[in-house]
Amino acid sequence: MERLRQRADFLAVANNGARVNTAAFTVQARRRDDQGPPRIGFTVSKKNGTATERNRIRRRLRELVRRIDDVAPDDIAPNKMALRPHNDYVLIGRRPALSRDFKTMLDDLRTSLDRLDRQTAKARP
RNA sequence: UCAGUCGGCCGGACGGCCGCUCCGGCAAGCACCGAAAGGUCGUCGGAGAGGAAAGUCCGGGCUCCAUUGACAUGCGGUGCCGGAUAACAUCCGGCGGGGGCAACCCUAGGGAAAGUGCCACAGAGAACGAACCGCCCGCCCUGCGGCGCAAGCUGCGAGGGCGAGUAAGGGUGAAAAGGUGCGGUAAGAGCGCACCGCGGUUCCGGCAACGGAACCGGCAUGGUAAACCCCACCGGGAGCAAGACCGAAUAGGGACGGUUACGCGGGCAGUUCGCGGAAUGCGACAACGCCCGCGGGAGCGAUGUCAGGCUCGCCGUCCGGGUAGGUUGCAGGAGGUCGCGCGCAAGCGCGAUCCCAGAGGAAUGGCCGUCACGUAUCGUGCCGCGCGACCGGCGCGGUGCCCUACAGAACCCGGCUUACAGGCCGGCUGAUGCU
Numbered sequence: 325m326e327r328l329r330q331r332a333d334f335l336a337v338a339n340n341g342a343r344v345n346t347a348a349f350t351v352q353a354r355r356r357d358d359q360g361p362p363r364i365g366f367t368v369s370k371k372n373g374t375a376t377e378r379n380r381i382r383r384r385l386r387e388l389v390r391r392i393d394d395v396a397p398d399d400i401a402p403n404k405m406a407l408r409p410h411n412d413y414v415l416i417g418r419r420p421a422l423s424r425d426f427k428t429m430l431d432d433l434r435t436s437l438d439r440l441d442r443q444t445a446k447a448r449p
Numbered sequence: 450u451c452a453g454u455c456g457g458c459c460g461g462a463c464g465g466c467c468g469c470u471c472c473g474g475c476a477a478g479c480a481c482c483g484a485a486a487g488g489u490c491g492u493c494g495g496a497g498a499g500g501a502a503a504g505u506c507c508g509g510g511c512u513c514c515a516u517u518g519a520c521a522u523g524c525g526g527u528g529c530c531g532g533a534u535a536a537c538a539u540c541c542g543g544c545g546g547g548g549g550c551a552a553c554c555c556u557a558g559g560g561a562a563a564g565u566g567c568c569a570c571a572g573a574g575a576a577c578g579a580a581c582c583g584c585c586c587g588c589c590c591u592g593c594g595g596c597g598c599a600a601g602c603u604g605c606g607a608g609g610g611c612g613a614g615u616a617a618g619g620g621u622g623a624a625a626a627g628g629u630g631c632g633g634u635a636a637g638a639g640c641g642c643a644c645c646g647c648g649g650u651u652c653c654g655g656c657a658a659c660g661g662a663a664c665c666g667g668c669a670u671g672g673u674a675a676a677c678c679c680c681a682c683c684g685g686g687a688g689c690a691a692g693a694c695c696g697a698a699u700a701g702g703g704a705c706g707g708u709u710a711c712g713c714g715g716g717c718a719g720u721u722c723g724c725g726g727a728a729u730g731c732g733a734c735a736a737c738g739c740c741c742g743c744g745g746g747a748g749c750g751a752u753g754u755c756a757g758g759c760u761c762g763c764c765g766u767c768c769g770g771g772u773a774g775g776u777u778g779c780a781g782g783a784g785g786u787c788g789c790g791c792g793c794a795a796g797c798g799c800g801a802u803c804c805c806a807g808a809g810g811a812a813u814g815g816c817c818g819u820c821a822c823g824u825a826u827c828g829u830g831c832c833g834c835g836c837g838a839c840c841g842g843c844g845c846g847g848u849g850c851c852c853u854a855c856a857g858a859a860c861c862c863g864g865c866u867u868a869c870a871g872g873c874c875g876g877c878u879g880a881u882g883c884u
Binding site: 390426 | 467468469482489503773774809810811813814815816855856857
């Protein structure tokens with residue numbers, strides 16, 4: 325996956341306004357005006373714990389993003405769940421991400437992405 | 450067997466599926482991102498967190514800046530001795546002091562006769578040596594007793610007063626001016642003596658810290674230096690966000706060219722310079738900049754003219770600095786392992802062998818399975834004492850829980866400190882039992 329690495333990119337996504345909260349993380353999204361693949365960044369601030377715990381949160385979030393395309397339930401159209409190209413996403417980790425069930429978090433991410441899609445569709449008619 | 454003490458080590462294992470980062474080989478289109486610098490994408494093989502990676506408390510390497518050298522002063526640090534080391538506040542081996550039956554542990558351990566300060570409370574007294582209660586002596590008064598007819602004489606483990614002696618005892622304190630004992634004395638006192646302590650000298654042992662012995666001195670020097678201070682030794686500053694290279698967009702700077710398109714005057718500034726003992730004094734200077742004024746010019750309002758206003762250069766090419774960003778520094782090192790030698794040891798030397806993380810919004814992971822370990826509980830077998838109950842120990846089986854503590858490299862090393870579930874190994878000491 326393409327990663328966001330520069331501070332300016334993170335600020336751009338944060339200022340876009342499209343965001344969805346779940347128990348374990350917050351998702352922010354921003355549409356770019358180019359033809360590149362989706363890019364994603366992770367933010368886990370210091371208030372979430374020690375360096376070891378923050379590492380673990382980021383790794384589980386990263387694994388979520390990697391798995392999002394793999395196994396889509398049959399009852400939902402797969403292209404609706406995936407990360408969209410020419411979009412930037414930022415996942416902000418929270419402390420429950422340390423211990424929350426992995427499959428539950430995967431469902432969380434799917435519904436969040438779905439809601440983000442509808443938000444951005446509403447925002448730019 | 451129990452209790453203790455010291456040292457060392459490990460810090461889940463194996464497997465499956467799907468991934469991440471780096472290195473090396475091969476292959477490489479000119480595809481993708483970017484204005485550029487540069488980065489991304491394939492395949493095969495290999496490697497990929499710790500004992501503390503942590504705190505950032507010391508010591509170095511490395512980098513840049515500063516620096517003629519030496520001395521002095523200031524500031525900071527270190528502080529028994531010897532050794533190890535690149536260096537250290539570290540380590541090793543000793544010494545002194547303190548604690549423990551012992552193994553062993555603790556120790557910021559120079560100087561208090563250079564000077565200054567402080568020593569609360571209690572207590573009479575806390576430092577140019579004190580005298581409260583006492584003890585003792587002398588004198589006087591009172592009291593009591595004896596002798597005497599009386600005046601008086603005389604005695605007293607009695608009371609009081611005055612004067613002198615004393616520091617043994619009591620009491621206060623963290624500490625009371627050497628300690629204990631004997632002698633001595635009116636009572637006492639290093640006043641004398643013995644031992645201990647202290648100080649000095651000499652000798653012996655030791656590289657040294659220091660230890661031992663002999664002799665001398667009657668005792669002089671209270672404590673506090675993590676109070677100031679004194680002495681000895683050490684120390685430039687900042688850090689990989691160091692530093693090096695590449696380098697936009699935008700704004701701003703310079704040069705040249707084009708365009709008629711700027712010129713002049715004054716003021717301001719300041720770790721500046723000169724004069725001066727000095728001033729807020731006098732004088733000088735100024736690239737760039739800021740302000741004011743004068744003259745000229747250009748542009749702007751639908752257009753022309755006049756008056757007034759506003760703005761002040763524009764275009765092109767090149768150059769330099771520098772920001773975002775990129776690359777590098779950045780993984781072969783005071784390196785690991787093994788062997789031999791030297792050393793009590795810390796460690797050192799020689800030889801062989803190995804290459805062992807390198808991210809950058811930060812790789813080393815996610816989801817599972819099996820097993821081990823631990824723990825709880827249930828069932829069952831054996832042992833204890835002949836049996837039963839209870840209890841304890843051991844074994845087997847089932848189930849549940851934890852399915853693992855502290856914790857994540859960030860330029861690199863040597864240390865220190867702090868955190869840590871559970872476990873393993875070894876040395877030593879004490880007590881007890883058996884032979």
